[in-house]
């Protein structure tokens with residue numbers, strides 16, 4: 001037990017807002033990369049990776065960050081309700097994306113929609129809710145939340161990557177096209193039946 005003024009390593013690490021903003025940047029870059037790729041298999045892999053990243057980020061937020069917003073923000077309840085609605089929209093769009101042929105025009109339309117929903121959602125969180133969190137939540141709690149978010153994201157299989165040896169395993173575990181979003185969410189929240 002650490003008593004007194006000594007700072008432990010975790011107390012000087014990143015806070016939860018740093019972690020979430022880094023996720024936002026990563027997934028935005030990943031989607032930009034999808035646009036730049038033509039090979040259908042690589043496109044599929046990058047898309048599944050993006051879906052996986054967004055789901056694990058969203059689940060971690062709902063498990064740990066949104067409860068903190070509810071507790072500490074003056075309009076927390078309303079903000080969380082709004083954010084969860086947006087997560088549902090994102091997931092609906094990702095389900096479409098997971099089922100559609102990556103070479104089709106519908107893929108482009110759906111990816112465009114995901115990109116725009118994400119940009120809006122990220123804008124809301126980063127301009128309104130995250131600054132409020134930093135203002136109102138004690139620094140040690142923000143740091144602890146960072147750790148919890150990192151751990152929560154790791155519970156599901158790691159991100160697939162083109163040509164990575166674990167890619168096939170990922171698809172076996174999570175299922176290709178058969179409810180990637182739902183099965184990831186189940187795994188992350190521990191609701192999986194097996």
Ligand SMILES: [Fe+2]
Nearest residue numbers: 020057061125
């Ligand atoms: Fe977020």
Ligand SMILES: [Fe+2]
Nearest residue numbers: 058061083125
């Ligand atoms: Fe979110």
